[in-house]
Amino acid sequence: MTLELSLNQQPAHARQGSSIGQPLTRRDGFLKVTGAARYAADNHPPGMLYAVLAVSSIARGRVAALDVEAAKAHKGVVEVMTPKNRPALAADPDAKDHPFMFRLDLLQNDQVRYPNQSIAVVIAETLEAATEGAALLSPRYEVMPARVGLDGAESIVPRAVGVGGPAVQHKGDVEAGLKSAKTRIEATYETPAQYHNAMEPHAIVVAWEGDTLSIDTPSQGLAMAQGRIAGLFGIAPENIHIRSPFLGGGFGSKGMISGPQVLGILAARLVGRPVKLVLRREQMYGPVGHRAPTRQTLRMGMDGEGRLTALDHHAKTASSTFDDFFEPAADASHTLYASPAIATSHDAVRLDTGTPLFMRAPGEATGSIALESAIDEAAYACGMDPLEFRLRNYAEVEPMTGKPFSSKALRECYRQAAETFGWASRPIQPRLMRDADGFLTGWGMGTATFPAIMFQAEARAVLRADGSGVMETGAQDMGQGAWTAFAQIAADGLGLDIDQVDFRAGSSDLPNAGIAGGSGHTATAGMAIHNAGAAVIARLADLATGDEGSPLYGAGNEGVLARGGRLYRRDDESRGESYAEILTRAGLTEIEGHGKGAPDPASQEAYAKHAHGAVFAEVKVDPDFGQIRVTRLVGAFAAGRVINPRLVRSQYYGGMIWGVSFALHEEAITDRRSGRIQNANLAEYHVPVNADVPSIEALLVHEDDPHVNALGIKGVGEIGITGTAGAVANAVWHATGVRPRRFPVRIEDLLG
Amino acid sequence: MTSLPITLTINGHRHQLEVDPRVTLLDLLRERLDLTGTKKGCDRGQCGACTVLVDGKRINSCLALAVSHDGAQVLTIEGVANGEELHPVQAAFIAHDGFQCGFCTPGQIMSTLGLIAEGQAGDDPERIREGLSGNICRCAAYGGIVEAVLEAQQQLVKADRRTAA
Numbered sequence: 001m002t003l004e005l006s007l008n009q010q011p012a013h014a015r016q017g018s019s020i021g022q023p024l025t026r027r028d029g030f031l032k033v034t035g036a037a038r039y040a041a042d043n044h045p046p047g048m049l050y051a052v053l054a055v056s057s058i059a060r061g062r063v064a065a066l067d068v069e070a071a072k073a074h075k076g077v078v079e080v081m082t083p084k085n086r087p088a089l090a091a092d093p094d095a096k097d098h099p100f101m102f103r104l105d106l107l108q109n110d111q112v113r114y115p116n117q118s119i120a121v122v123i124a125e126t127l128e129a130a131t132e133g134a135a136l137l138s139p140r141y142e143v144m145p146a147r148v149g150l151d152g153a154e155s156i157v158p159r160a161v162g163v164g165g166p167a168v169q170h171k172g173d174v175e176a177g178l179k180s181a182k183t184r185i186e187a188t189y190e191t192p193a194q195y196h197n198a199m200e201p202h203a204i205v206v207a208w209e210g211d212t213l214s215i216d217t218p219s220q221g222l223a224m225a226q227g228r229i230a231g232l233f234g235i236a237p238e239n240i241h242i243r244s245p246f247l248g249g250g251f252g253s254k255g256m257i258s259g260p261q262v263l264g265i266l267a268a269r270l271v272g273r274p275v276k277l278v279l280r281r282e283q284m285y286g287p288v289g290h291r292a293p294t295r296q297t298l299r300m301g302m303d304g305e306g307r308l309t310a311l312d313h314h315a316k317t318a319s320s321t322f323d324d325f326f327e328p329a330a331d332a333s334h335t336l337y338a339s340p341a342i343a344t345s346h347d348a349v350r351l352d353t354g355t356p357l358f359m360r361a362p363g364e365a366t367g368s369i370a371l372e373s374a375i376d377e378a379a380y381a382c383g384m385d386p387l388e389f390r391l392r393n394y395a396e397v398e399p400m401t402g403k404p405f406s407s408k409a410l411r412e413c414y415r416q417a418a419e420t421f422g423w424a425s426r427p428i429q430p431r432l433m434r435d436a437d438g439f440l441t442g443w444g445m446g447t448a449t450f451p452a453i454m455f456q457a458e459a460r461a462v463l464r465a466d467g468s469g470v471m472e473t474g475a476q477d478m479g480q481g482a483w484t485a486f487a488q489i490a491a492d493g494l495g496l497d498i499d500q501v502d503f504r505a506g507s508s509d510l511p512n513a514g515i516a517g518g519s520g521h522t523a524t525a526g527m528a529i530h531n532a533g534a535a536v537i538a539r540l541a542d543l544a545t546g547d548e549g550s551p552l553y554g555a556g557n558e559g560v561l562a563r564g565g566r567l568y569r570r571d572d573e574s575r576g577e578s579y580a581e582i583l584t585r586a587g588l589t590e591i592e593g594h595g596k597g598a599p600d601p602a603s604q605e606a607y608a609k610h611a612h613g614a615v616f617a618e619v620k621v622d623p624d625f626g627q628i629r630v631t632r633l634v635g636a637f638a639a640g641r642v643i644n645p646r647l648v649r650s651q652y653y654g655g656m657i658w659g660v661s662f663a664l665h666e667e668a669i670t671d672r673r674s675g676r677i678q679n680a681n682l683a684e685y686h687v688p689v690n691a692d693v694p695s696i697e698a699l700l701v702h703e704d705d706p707h708v709n710a711l712g713i714k715g716v717g718e719i720g721i722t723g724t725a726g727a728v729a730n731a732v733w734h735a736t737g738v739r740p741r742r743f744p745v746r747i748e749d750l751l752g
Numbered sequence: 753m754t755s756l757p758i759t760l761t762i763n764g765h766r767h768q769l770e771v772d773p774r775v776t777l778l779d780l781l782r783e784r785l786d787l788t789g790t791k792k793g794c795d796r797g798q799c800g801a802c803t804v805l806v807d808g809k810r811i812n813s814c815l816a817l818a819v820s821h822d823g824a825q826v827l828t829i830e831g832v833a834n835g836e837e838l839h840p841v842q843a844a845f846i847a848h849d850g851f852q853c854g855f856c857t858p859g860q861i862m863s864t865l866g867l868i869a870e871g872q873a874g875d876d877p878e879r880i881r882e883g884l885s886g887n888i889c890r891c892a893a894y895g896g897i898v899e900a901v902l903e904a905q906q907q908l909v910k911a912d913r914r915t916a917a
Contacts, residue, residue, distance in 0.1 A: 034833050034838070247853060248791070249891060281794040688894075690880075690884045696895055
């Protein structure tokens with residue numbers, strides 16, 4: 001995929017040799033503001049039919065009857081796919097051979113194991129006919145009682161939480177630490193099920209050409225999606241071409257290919273024509289993942305100086321009855337606060353729900369709101385300012401492992417954010433501040449943290465005889481700005497101006513860029529790009545330094561600099577020549593280099609790697625009606641090297657607003673009798689709208705990290721939620737004197 | 753379903769169409785006229801991604817049956833720029849990073865054009881926030897959107913003054 005870019009968004013400012021670090025506007029901006037950016041559902045191959053899912057209206061049981069005849073009799077309906085005629089698969093959709101593989105509902109039988117599970121697909125000439133056909137199926141069910149809620153089933157201890165993490169961990173003796181403490185707190189917090197609700201519903205447009213597949217679908221991990229589809233259909237991955245130049249948001253729900261997307265492929269096979277299948281909004285509350293609910297209990301002990309003597313964090317969560325993903329909420333207590341004794345543990349129930357999945361800061365967000373609330377309670381119990389208390393318990397090494405941090409500018413984050421916010425004038429007692437209109441005003445804070453993760457990625461770089469460059473990696477842009485940030489890294493890696501680089505991404509026929517997730521995409525694919533650039537420059541330097549006709553002859557590879565499309569002798573920059581001259585004299589039209597991005601095992605072993613931040617929030621609460629508004633947010637974040645400050649700031653804003661949403665808005669409500677989600681739509685499942693968003697500021701705190709990777713990148717996509725949610729909750733307490741113990745905070749909790 | 757004849761003027765082009773009465777204006781644009789810039793986020797009027805201007809007013813095109821707008825003038829995101837030259841609202845969205853994934857952006861921009869035409873919000877950020885709260889941005893680029901609207905309004909006022917002078 002190549003973006004056709006207009007000249008309209010070329011940066012107006014002068015660059016100083018480096019593209020990295022410049023606040024370029026988005027290179028895909030012109031396409032996005034003109035409606036020309038083509039998302040999956042915007043495709044329409046010739047002869048295409050429309051597929052519409054029929055989904056279960058029960059949570060548990062079996063489909064006893066479907067009126068397939070009525071659906072097929074409807075004008076325009078071409079076919080109805082049910083378990084009876086669904087084309088065969090090469091692999092069992094219930095098989096699972098690695099932790100990133102999830103069981104899929106692909107009409108393998110008539111069982112229903114969660115609400116909104118696919119039970120049939122209607123394929124028709126028009127969307128209207130397919131939609132009406134799906135309604136005409138009028139399913140009848142044998143219904144079994146639904147298992148609902150965190151007390152709805154027998155509790156188990158999961159074998160692993162998150163991706164392979166131990167469910168139970170400890171260091172030191174927590175009970176002894178609590179016993180010896182001068183002050184103790186214990187508190188339980190509940191967080192709800194949340195749904196990603198990317199604006200773009202999952203969609204697939206698919207055409208079979210013999211045994212090869214042409215697919216448009218949003219994916220945060222193209223190579224993984226390709227591998228999964230290859231396995232299910234028994235075809236070679238290279239025979240599957242997936243295009244995903246733009247995702248209309250992902251937040252984790254487009255990390256793995258979902259059941260409905262695969263049903264689109266099956267539908268196309270069944271009818272022998274291209275098919276488009278787009279989920280309806282309510283159909284996204286089931287088969288494409290969610291954030292599981294939790295109930296978390298924290299116990300803390302403090303000595304006479306407010307130092308933690310023990311920290312115990314237990315989280316109960318829920319997964320589906322048929323697959324494993326357990327929200328690693330308690331693990332949030334591993335990294336932030338120093339304590340001689342720390343214990344974290346998880347248990348879970350299995351419910352009649354779609355399998356929960358990674359949702360923006362999985363575990364970190366959920367755990368953070370509970371931990372930061374409890375820290376606030378602990379500070380108050382010790383009679384200390386919450387910032388002073390956090391500084392008193394500042395972790396100089398990673399508390400759980402004792403490893404040094406690769407870098408940690410958290411003190412500076414606290415300082416800058418507190419100063420900008422004006423924290424120093426905050427009274428310790430709650431319910432003392434009012435604004436001019438009589439609204440209760442409260443100030444709260446939270447610490448933000450997110451691990452600096454890297455996956456595996458590859459890139460291919462080309463230099464051409466005309467002096468321009470190409471950089472290829474199948475990176476995924478879901479809004480974080482991959483089209484721009486990676487082009488910046490590519491430009492520096494190739495020693496070219498960004499206008500001279502043709503950056504290609506968003507397609508599975510390019511080198512595997514790994515996953516756009518875990519806040520690790522920029523670091524991982526960025527390092528692959530950086531290394532591919534270095535490899536092709538090394539080849540170019542070999543050509544020049546070995547060529548008697550070159551002013552660089554004899555300089556040796558280390559003795560050469562690449563900048564602005566020219567190589568220079570490091571010891572004498574007056575001697576240099578252009579890439580074009582070197583390649584032309586060598587008689588080459590182009591040369592290429594390859595690079596990989598991956599975590600360095602030695603530094604993984606030696607260092608704890610995390611981004612950090614501090615968030616301060618102001619809320620105002622109506623003293624009579626209990627309505628809560630966040631009026632001000634200030635965050636300061638240190639996350640290593642910033643590739644593009646404009647885009648990074650936007651990531652922080654987005655994350656911080658997700659934090660507000662976690663504290664005050666989002667909640668999926670399950671009907672306890674039927675097990676159905678009662679608010680599976682964007683009116684009743686509340687996400688922030690423009691009027692909910694306060695004055696918001698994100699400060700970028702300088703941080704050099706020589707250990708995370710050569711570029712020094714950590715990751716910024718998820719950290720903003722952490723810290724913010726707790727800061728808002730703590731501000732609500734400070735305004736009202738009522739400690740929020742369940743989220744989102746409800747008006748009735750404040751009025752009681 | 754019996755199709756009904758309608759005429760729509762979309763982005764200045766007249767279309768004579770035979771339309772299934774079940775077809776929404778949104779699906780007509782997207783699935784029959786290849787005007788896919790207008791997005792479907794919820795199909796229920798809850799998210800605003802499908803906002804277009806009909807006879808100058810912003811509406812959720814997912815809630816409008818195409819046949820009920822026979823004779824209407826429709827403006828979609830594809831009709832806002834003048835070729836390569838962006839409308840000030842579009843340029844301001846880029847300059848202020850008023851979007852991330854871009855999926856809600858066509859709706860945000862059409863809603864902004866509607867808001868400005870309504871003349872109710874002026875340069876009051878609070879009223880702009882309120883006036884654009886029918887358009888959800890899950891990436892939460894709201895701050896940039898409000899800045900973009902403020903700047904675009906200034907640009908448009910300046911342009912008006914130039915025209916008047």
